[in-house]
Amino acid sequence: MRLNWSTLATLYRTELRMVLRDRRLLLTSVVLPILVMPLMFLGSNWSLKKREAKLQSLACRYAVQGPEAEWVRDLMSRTRERLAAEPKGTNTAPFEFEEVACTNALAALEQGEIHVILEGGKTPAGAAGPAGEPAGPAAASRKPELRPRSNSAPAPLPRSLRLVFMGNHDESVTCAHRLQEALEATRRAERVALLLERGLPAPPDKIAAFSLVDVATPGQVAGVNLGRVLTLLLVLFMLTGGAVVALDSLAGEKERGTLETLLTTGATRLEIVVAKHLLIITVALGITLAQVANLLVYVGLKLVPVPGSLAAAVTPATGALLLVLLLPVAALASGILLLASGRARTYKEAQFYFFPLFLLGLVPAVAPLLPGLPLRSAVAIVPVANIAMGVREVLIGSFDWPMLALAWVTTAAAAAWTTRGVLGYLSAERLITSSERDEIEFLGGLPLFRRRVWAWFAVLWAVLLVVSSYLEKADLRLQLLVNLVGVFFLGSLLMLRTYRLDPRQALALRQPRPAVWLGVLFAVPGGMLAAIGAFHLLNFVIPVPPQVLEGFQQNVLPQDIPFVQLLFFLSVLPAFFEEIAFRGLLLHGLVGRFRPVTVAVLVGVVFGLFHLALFRFAPTACLGVMLAAVTLLTGSIYPAMLWHFLSNLGGVLAARFDIPLAHLDAGGYLAGAGILCAAFWILWRNRTPYPGLNAWRDTRPRASQACDE
Amino acid sequence: MPSACSLIPPVNPTVIVRDLTKVFYDDSRGELRAVDGINFDCRPGEIFGLLGANGAGKTTTLRVLATILKPTAGRATVMGHDLATAPEAVRRSLGFSSATTALYPRLTARETLDFFARINGCPAERVGARVEELIDRFGIGAYADVRVDRLSQGMKQKVAIARTVAHDPPVLIFDEPTVGLDVLNALDMQKLIAAFRDEGKTILFSTHIMSEAQKLCDRIAIIHQGRIHACDTLASLRAATGLYYLEDIFVHYVEQSRSQAGESPASTSCA
Secondary structure, eight states, rough: OOHHHHHHHHHHHHHHHHHHTTHHIIIIIIIIIHHHHHHHHHHHHHHHHHHHHHHHTOOEEEEHHHTTTHHHHHHHHHHHHHHHHHHHTTSSSSSSEEEEESSSSSHHTTTTTSSSSEEEEOOOTTTTOOOBBBSGGGGGGSOOOOOOSSSSSSOOOOOEEEEEETTHHHHHHHHHHHHHHHHHHHHHHHHHHHHHTTTTTTTTTTOOOOOOOOOOHHHHHHHHHHHHHHHHHHHHHHHHHHHHHHIIIIIIIHHTTTTHHTTSSSOOEEEEEOOOOHHHHHHHHHHHHHHHHHHHHHHHHSSSSTTTTTTOOOOOOHHHHHHHHHHHHHHHHHHHHHHHHHHHSHHHHHHHHHHHHHHHHHHHHTHHHHHGGOOGGGGGSSTTTTOOOOOOOHTOOOOOOHHHHHHHHHHHHHHHHHHHHHHHHHHHHTSSSSOOOOOOHHOHHHHHHHHHHHHHHHHHHHHHHHHHHHHTSOOOHOOOOOOOIIIIIIHHHHHHHHHHOOHHHHOOOOOOOHHHHHHHHHHHHHHHHHHHHHHHHHHSSOOOOHHHHHHHHHHHSTSSSSSSHHHHHIIIIHHHIIIIIIIIIHHHHHTTTTTTHHHHHHHHHHHHHOOOOOHHHHHHHHHHHHHHHHHHHOSSSSHHHHHHHHHHHHHHHHHHHHHGGGGHHHHHHHHHHHHHHHHHHHHHHHHOEEETTOOOSSSSSSTTTTTTO | OOOOOOTTTTOOSEEEEEEEEEEEEEETTTEEEEEEEEEEEOOTEEEEEEEETSSSSSSHHHHHHTTTTTOOEEEETTTTEEEOOOOHHHHHHEEOOSSSSSOOSSSSSSHHHHHHHHHTTHHHEEEEEEEEHHHHTTTTGGTTTTTTTOOOHHHHHHHHHHHHHOOOSEEEESTTTTTTOHHHHHHHHHHHHHHHHTTEEEEEESSHHHHHHHHHOOOEEEEEEEEEEEEEHHHHHHHHHHHSHHHHHHHHHHHHHTTGGGGOOOOOEOO
C-alpha cells in the first residue's frame, strides 16, 4: 500500500492545528506542568532545607531509666566529653543533648516532651545487644579496662543499652540515630585507646586495611544511572503526553461522528493512521521537550541538582544513537495509545483502557533497574525492555551492535504490529455500527482461531517466560513438566475447546505413507547436522560465550537425574507436547492464511522463540522449519513427532557420550545437508499434502482485493 | 437487467447496485440482514430517494456505497469503480454527508473546506479558488473564519454540505440531511440538493420524511427490513397503488411486505 505524501501532510497539518487549538490539552499537558514543576521544586527544596535546619539545631532530650541507669549516665558523660574534645570540623553535625528527669518516661516520649529513652539493663547470656558493654566492677569506672576472664568463674551478664524512640516522630528518630552513632563512636574510640595502651602496634583500622577503587569514569557512572531511567522516562512522557491526543484522535472522533466522514474521503486508512501516529509522536515529544527545557531552566537556577558528569555520558554521537534507538519505542507507545483509542467506542471507554495500558507500558521499561540482567538474553526480544537495556548499555559505553540491532528490529516490529492493529480497527465495522462482531467472530470455529492464533501464542510465550523465570533453579523434571504439560498441552487443549476444533484435523492425526518413515530416518541425522551448522553460522554474527554453552549443558543434563529419566523428559515429552502445540495447533492456525513456505518458516521462528535463549534460536528454529515442512508434506503430525523424538534423543546421547557433533568441519555439515536433501526428496515423492494448503505460488487474480484496502 | 423507470433518460448509470446484501452479527440480536439483496441504478441529474422507517436499511445501504461498510454479498459500482476492488476511487467520486454534521469543531469553515478539498484529491493550485467559490455559493462568507463549534446548527449544516461537495464529486450521498433542522433551514437544504441535481450530479438521498421525498425525489425506493418493495417515480407509484399520498403508498407497501413476510418475497428490482 502506497502513501500519498500530500494527503498525509494535509491530514497531519490539520490534526496538529486542531490539537494546538485544544485549550484543555495545552492547559493540562503543557501549561500546568510548566507552572507546577517550579512550584514543586521550590516547595520541596524549601521544605527539605527547613526540616534539615530544624533537625540540625535540635537539642536532644532524653530520659535514663533501668537498673543500669548510672552506667548509662556515665557513658553519656564520656560521650559528651569526647565530642567536646573533638577538633572543630570533625563532627559533621553539632549535637546537643540533655537529660530530662521523668517519672513516666514512656508517656513523656509519646507526648513529645523527650525524644529518646535510654534504658540500661543486663542482657541474658547469648543475647548481647549492639550496645552491650563488658561487665564487671571496673566497667563502672570512667576508664574501661580489659580483664582476663577466669576459666572457673561464671561469666557475668553483659550490660546493655536500649534506645527507645517513636518511629513516627522525625525529631525522635533523628535523636535516636544521632545518639546511637555518638555512643558507638565513643565505644570505638575507647576500644582503640585500650588496645593501643595494651600494646597493639597500630590502630585496628590501619591493620590489613582495605580500600575501594572505582576505575569507571564519572561519565560511565552517570551513564549507568541515566540509562536505568531514560527509557522509563520516555515511555512515561510518551504515554501521559500522547494520551490526551490519542484518546481524542480516534475515540473522540468516533463520538463526534467525524471519523465516519473522514473514512469516506479519498485518504486511505493507512494515511489516516500514519498521520495520527505522527501527530501523537509530535505532541508527546513536544511535551517531553517542553518539560525537559523547563527542567533545564531550574537546573540552571540551581533549584534542581544534577551530577556534573552527566554531560560526559551523553556525547553528540551517543545522543544520536539514543534517538535512533528510542524511535521505535515512541512509535510503539503511540501505537498502543491508538489501539486503545481505536478499540473504544467513546472517549470515556478509551480512558478505562488507558490506566492498565499505562502500567503495562511501564513494566518493560523498568528492565534496566533489574540487577544482573544483560541485553544478551531473552530480554533482547521483549519490546521496550530490550531498547531500555540497549540504552543503558550505550550510556555505559558498551556497544553490542548485533543485540542493539535485534532490539531495534523487535521493537520496531511490535510498533508496526500495533499500526496494523489500528488499521484493523479502522476497517472494523464496530467502529461505526452497533454490531459488536463480524461474521467470523459470530460464527467462531476455525476461521476465528486462525484470526487469533498469534494472540494465543503470544500469551503462551509470555506465560512461558514468567514460569521459566520462576522455575529457573527448580528441578529439570519439574521445569519440563510445567512447560510442556502446564503451558503447551493445557494451552493446546484450551484452543481446541474454545474454537470447537476437531482434534483429528487440528492436530493432523493422519497416517502417512509408509515410505515417509524411511525419509524421516534419513532426515534425523541430516537435520541435526544442518541445525548445528546453522548455529555455527549464527555464531559468526552473535558469538556465544563457551561458558554459556557449558552452563546450558550442565543444566539440561544434570548428573543427579537417572539417564533413562533424562531420555524420557528430554526426548519423549517434547516430541509429544511440543508437536501438538507447534506442528499441531500453530500450523493449523496458519495454514490457509499463508503459503506453505511462509507457514513452515513462521512455525519454525515461533518454535525458536519459545526456547527463550538467544543461542538456541538458530538450531531450534531450523529444526522447527523442518518439522513444519514434513507435517505440511505428509499432512500428518506423526512423522514430525518421530523426527523430534529421534533428534532430541540423538542430542542427549551425543552430549552424554561426548560425541563431537558440534566440532565437525564444514564438510561434515555439508554432508548432513546432503542427507537432509535426500530425505526431503523421499518425503516429496511420497507427499500427501496437508488439507487446505494454499498453492505454493500465488496464482490468484490481482482484482480480488479487500474492500478496506 | 432492464430499467424499471422508463421516464429516466437512457444514459449510463453512475451508481449500479446488484444483489447487495449486508449482514450484521450480534450476540444479542444474532444474524441480522440489514440489507437483503437490493438492486438499483442511479443516473446523472437524478435524485434517488431511499424512503423507509428507522432501521429499514437506508443508512446501511448508503454506508456500504460510501465504502465504510463491506458488503456481505453482491456488488456495486460508483462511476464505474467497484466498491470491493477500488474503494479509494469510489470515495474520490462521491461526497458523503451523514445524518449529523460531523464537522471538526476546532477548525474554521474555511479550513474545513480547504481540508476536505485537498484530502479528496483537488489539485493544490485550485484549492484556494474552489474554497472561495464554495463560500460564495453557500453564503457562508460572514462566518468563514469562525470556528465551527461557535456556529449555529443551520450554519453548520451549510458548512457540512459545502464540505461534501468540496472536491466537486459527480455522486452525492445524503443520509437524512434535514434531521434536526428547523423548517427554514430544511427548505434551504432541499433547495441546495435540487440545485445539485440541476447541475447533473447523481444524488442518493435517504429520508423517513414523506413530504421531503415527495418534493425532491425523481425516483423513490421504498425500503423495509432491508428489501426494496417498490421503486419508481411518484406518478408511477400512485398509478400502481391507486393511492395519492406518498404516506399511504408507503404504508401500503409496508403492509404488503408484512403480509408476505412468511412467503419470503423477493426484492423489487429498481435497475
